[in-house]
Amino acid sequence: xxxxxxxxxxxxxxxxxxxxxxxxxxxxxxxxxxxxxxxxxxxxxxxxxxxxxxxxxxxxxxxxxxxxxxxxxxxxxxxxxxx
Numbered sequence: 565x566x567x568x569x570x571x572x573x574x575x576x577x578x579x580x581x582x583x584x585x586x587x588x589x590x591x592x593x594x595x596x597x598x599x600x601x602x603x604x605x606x607x608x609x610x611x612x613x614x615x616x617x618x619x620x621x622x623x624x625x626x627x628x629x630x631x632x633x634x635x636x637x638x639x640x641x642x643x644x645x646x647x
Contacts, residue, residue, distance in 0.1 A: 568646045569630040570602040578625050580615035581642075599627055608632075608644040 570585075572578045574595065582600040586593040591604045602608060612622050619639065626634070629644065636643035 566631040566646070567603045567605060568608055568632040568644055570608055570626065570632060570642075570644045571596070571599045571628040571630075572602065572625050573627050574598055574600050577617070577621045580617055581610060581625050584614045585610050606646065608642075610642045612640055612642070 572581050574582075578600070582593050582602065585591050585600075585602045585608060588604075588609065590606060591602060591608055594601045594603070615622070617625065622639075622642075623637070626637070626642070629647075631647050632644045633647045634643070635645050
């Protein structure tokens with residue numbers, strides 16, 4: 565089975581996204597070039613309020629996906645599931 569992967573640009577505004585993701589069970593956060601690579605064997609769920617991101621930053625945080633699809637990206641959470 566392929567890993568579900570979310571890419572987020574490594575800029576100060578997005579650090580909270582990577583930190584919250586890293587705290588979730590089964591989620592690994594690494595770096596690939598200028599991006600955080602957030603990976604899991606399953607679903608990745610990131611709570612927006614826990615990240616501290618304002619709405620404009622939150623909605624622009626996703627840089628890319630691999631073996632994944634976004635099933636929720638609203639004011640509450642970002643949910644990325646295996647494709």
